[in-house]
Structure formats: C-alpha cells, structure tokens
Amino acid sequence: MTDTDDEVPRRTVTIPDRIELPRLLDFYDLQDADHTRIHEFYDRLREGSLSTTQCADCGELHFPPRVVCPECTSDDLEYVSLPHEGTLHAFSTVRGSPIGMDTPFGTGVVDLDGVDVQLSARIDGAEYDDLAIGDPVSLVITEIDGPTDQQRVFYRFEPQGDNE
Amino acid sequence: MVRNAAIVGGGHADWGKREATWKDLAQEAGKATFDDVDGLGPDDVEGLFVGAVQPERFAFQSHVAPLAAELLGVNASKMIARTELACASGQAALRYAWLAIAAGQLDVALVLGVEKMNLGDEYMGETQASMTNVLDREFDGVNGLNAPSFFSMYAQRHMHEYDTTREQLAQVSVKNKRHAANNPYAQFQQDVDVDDVLDSFPVAPPLCLLDCSGITDGAAGLLLVSEEKARELTDTAAYVTGSGQSCMASNSINNLPSMSAWPQATQAAEEAYEQAGIDDPVEELDVAEVHDCFSISEIIEYEDLGWVEKGEGGQFIEDGRSELDGDIAVNPRGGLLGCGHPLGATGVSQALEVYKQFTGEVESARQVPDSPETGLIHNLSGSGSVHSVMTLARDPQ
Numbered sequence A: 001m002t003d004t005d006d007e008v009p010r011r012t013v014t015i016p017d018r019i020e021l022p023r024l025l026d027f028y029d030l031q032d033a034d035h036t037r038i039h040e041f042y043d044r045l046r047e048g049s050l051s052t053t054q055c056a057d058c059g060e061l062h063f064p065p066r067v068v069c070p071e072c073t074s075d076d077l078e079y080v081s082l083p084h085e086g087t088l089h090a091f092s093t094v095r096g097s098p099i100g101m102d103t104p105f106g107t108g109v110v111d112l113d114g115v116d117v118q119l120s121a122r123i124d125g126a127e128y129d130d131l132a133i134g135d136p137v138s139l140v141i142t143e144i145d146g147p148t149d150q151q152r153v154f155y156r157f158e159p160q161g162d163n164e
Numbered sequence B: 001m002v003r004n005a006a007i008v009g010g011g012h013a014d015w016g017k018r019e020a021t022w023k024d025l026a027q028e029a030g031k032a033t034f035d036d037v038d039g040l041g042p043d044d045v046e047g048l049f050v051g052a053v054q055p056e057r058f059a060f061q062s063h064v065a066p067l068a069a070e071l072l073g074v075n076a077s078k079m080i081a082r083t084e085l086a087c088a089s090g091q092a093a094l095r096y097a098w099l100a101i102a103a104g105q106l107d108v109a110l111v112l113g114v115e116k117m118n119l120g121d122e123y124m125g126e127t128q129a130s131m132t133n134v135l136d137r138e139f140d141g142v143n144g145l146n147a148p149s150f151f152s153m154y155a156q157r158h159m160h161e162y163d164t165t166r167e168q169l170a171q172v173s174v175k176n177k178r179h180a181a182n183n184p185y186a187q188f189q190q191d192v193d194v195d196d197v198l199d200s201f202p203v204a205p206p207l208c209l210l211d212c213s214g215i216t217d218g219a220a221g222l223l224l225v226s227e228e229k230a231r232e233l234t235d236t237a238a239y240v241t242g243s244g245q246s247c248m249a250s251n252s253i254n255n256l257p258s259m260s261a262w263p264q265a266t267q268a269a270e271e272a273y274e275q276a277g278i279d280d281p282v283e284e285l286d287v288a289e290v291h292d293c294f295s296i297s298e299i300i301e302y303e304d305l306g307w308v309e310k311g312e313g314g315q316f317i318e319d320g321r322s323e324l325d326g327d328i329a330v331n332p333r334g335g336l337l338g339c340g341h342p343l344g345a346t347g348v349s350q351a352l353e354v355y356k357q358f359t360g361e362v363e364s365a366r367q368v369p370d371s372p373e374t375g376l377i378h379n380l381s382g383s384g385s386v387h388s389v390m391t392l393a394r395d396p397q
Helices: A039-046 B022-036 B064-072 B089-102 B121-131 B147-162 B166-180 B194-199 B227-233 B263-276 B295-304 B313-318 B335-339 B343-359
Strands: A051-055 A077-081 A085-094 A105-112 A118-123 A136-144 A152-159 B005-012 B047-051 B079-083 B108-115 B218-226 B238-246 B287-289 B374-381 B386-393
Touching (some): B079 B089, B089 B108, B089 B218, B089 B343, B089 B374, B089 B386, B166 B194, B166 B295, B295 B313
Parallel strands (some): B047 B108
Antiparallel strands (some): A051 A077, B005 B238, B238 B386
C-alpha cells in the first residue's frame, strides 16, 4: 500500500451530452414492409382509411391488426375498412409527461360505430371538462414528423363537428 | 407430490425516493429478511425468485436474479429466475417459489422483489415513458396510456355505470394512508382526509394525485419453506392455501373484458378459494392486502373478489366494512396508496404483511384485532388484464 495515489495514471472518458433518439425510445413503429408484417394497416391509414384484419377462416374481427388469428390460429387474414366515427367510452387527460410527448393532452377509449371494436386514441380538440361519455367523435390522421425519413402516420379522434 | 409451503419471515428496505441504487435496495431487503429469520441464512437458500419489472429501463441492468444471488451470497443451488409480470411480478415470484416447493424440488426459497424507479425529478419523463410500454406500446402506450390516465378511465366508467362517488374513491385513500402513517417503511406516512384527496392535483381526471400510488424505490424479501422446514423453525407461519391467476387473453384496450369490472380477478379468486376451501370469503378472511394502485382499484376488487354485489364496492368502503375492525381488514400495511409501489416488490410486501399480521409483529395502530388467522393477497398487472390471488392461513388445513 502506498500513501498516495500519485503514481496511478488518470485518463478521461467523454460521454456525449446528446444522442439521437434511439430506435427503441420512439413510440411509433417503423411502418413499412421492411419492418412490419402489418404494414398494410399503415399503408391504408396513410391513404386515409382506418382498417384492421379479419380472419378469412373463422370471421373474427381483430384489433389491433394481426398476422395470426388469435381465435383459430389461421394466418389467412384480410384487411377490412373500419368506420371513421364512434363514441367516447371513456377519457382522461395525460399529464405525466412521457418523454417525446407534449403534455397535457386528451386520451380516451372509442367505441367505433356499428362494429365490435373499441380502441384507445388520443382525443384532440377538446378539454376534459368539455367532453362526456357517449360524445360522438371522428377520425383524424396525424402525420408523424421525424426522426426517420419514413412517412409515418397514426390515428387520433376529435369531437364531431370540429373539422370544418 | 404436493407439499405445503409457508412464509416464515422477511423484511423490507425503506421505501420512497431513495438515494440508493437497485443493488443497494436488494442488499437492504436481503439483510432485513435474513435478520428476521432465526435459523436460516443465505447458504440455506436453494431457490431464488426475483420480482423485477423494468431494471432494463430504470437501472440499465438485466439478468438481475444472479446479480441478487451474488449480492446476498445465495447459492440458489436448485432454481433461480426473475419474474416479470408488470405490477404483479412480486406475487408471480412467490407463486413460482410455492410451486417449486409444492412439487418437491426444493425446501427453502428466497422471494425478493426490487424496483428502483426514481431517477431524479428531471428524468420523470423517462420513468413515465417506460410505464406506457406495459400495455401494447404500438397501439395503446403511444396514446399516452400510462397508469394514471388508464385507471382514471376505470374510475370514470365505474362512476358512470354504478353511481360510485368521488368521495367513496377518496375514502379508500384516506383509510390506506392512515394505515401507512403507522408503517415505518412506507413512502407516505401522513394522514389525509377526504378534502385533501379531492383538492389534490388532478393528475388524470377524475383521479387526483392522492388517488394514486407513488413512484417508489423499494425492495422486500421473504423466506418460503416447506411445511417440514417451517415446523422446525417456528410455531407461527403463513401457509399458502390457494393460488389463482387469470388473464382472459387480454392486454390491449379492445380485448379487455370490461372497463369497470375485472372478471379475471373473479376467476383467480374463485380458483384460490376453491383450493383453500373458502366458501364465504367475507366471513372466512380476516385480512387482505389488495392491489390499490389507484383508489378505484380497491373498490372494483371488493366486488370482483366476490365480497359484495357488482356496483356496491363504493358502499363497502363508505360503510367501514374494509376498516381494521370491519368485515375484512383491507390493506392494514397501507396499501400501494400509502406504502408506494416499487413494482416488483409490492406483491412480496403484501404477502409479508399477512405473515406479520399473523405473528402480531406490526405496529399496534394497524394490527388487525383478534389474532387474524386467514388472509388474502391480490396483485393486478398492466391494464388490469391479469389478476393474481393467493390465500394464506396460519393453519395449512
């Protein structure tokens, strides 16, 4: 044992202050055929249509879209259009500020009209106090800007009548 | 071969915003556990089961079961694994330890739950982002569905369908925080009243801050042993008498059976009750530690664990039936609302509380009266998609 550590060499390692948003911290998936087998869902959404998969063998309607039917394990699935209107089943406000999301914003659960599909979605264009269970809402397509070169999209809903 | 298994002791790290790492917390809980049990040490542990949910995100560490084994000097000569079942990882760890002992594979298991969640206030966004990947991140998490916003919708639906009141929700927080005020390891050791809850910050309306459990650093451990070993060690143990789980193929919003009910909890409870020979849970259970991640959760659990008719959960708390001297003393530990919720540790801590209620080693202000002899623990996970229920008793019959 020595009294001091004068003779121990010292070096510096530098950690960068910033890094590009890592792939696994991006909330949105890469939506093309190179990355996901449900790219048709995103392709259709980009073209303006909300859709999902339905089993060609047993008829089960899925949401989210699948590549294997969870009801009968068939992989013979086809894309079908979903209604663009629905009603609010429940809703709240997100204030927890997950990184990459500007809070507060509305979120909710929507019962699509005429089909047995219930999905969660961000609810744009209204404050919590302005909404009620059962309010009619309709689809909004959001285009995702960055951080990839892909033209990515996702769906949200807003109270009907807001989209003039 | 099906053998009985029993909890014979355990301990906690202090819970809260800790100036400590995942590894520090694991060591504190391990020491507290071995300090609590005369006659068993690290060398006696044949199986190690570690409940931990997101060490990869919160501590940048995976393969945590052997890490914990090394830290605690545990050989784990027969079985070792980490369990990840989101907020129910702790009871999952206990359940696997029980199954291993019941199957005759080992006699002494250490069940440990550890979670480090507070990375500093400036990084709360990272913690919150990590919580959104518990549901299907691609279709639900992406919509900001972290726990408060999601469970707030359960509250909204329950109030809408059953006229449950905001005050009844608040009463759950008031009860559990009163118990936590007398629990030395709890994160929130302060009494609140109904107005405090209703006036607290509307984190995710209709839920307010004091309707929510905490973001908590914490750890808990317990030793689960075969009946033969238990009888060598102690006169008072907590035997596992039943254990059930149910998922109903649900995780995403579209596939949940309900947003105001948990039939999975009913299935899991019925399974556990049947194994334990419980016909009337309200009559036969003395103490219950149930998963009050939010005030609404406990109200739904009164109903779907089969204690009251659907929709009457609000009345159950209002009538005082879940107080220490009520029909079933619910969450004398202080619950997740009072103790905080270090995800992987909660289920372990719930089980340990029932054991400590049996032995009478808890603070007198939160001791369930008249020497409780039967208990239940309930852990839910994710969107409420999975429910885990275990029954415990001083007498294995």
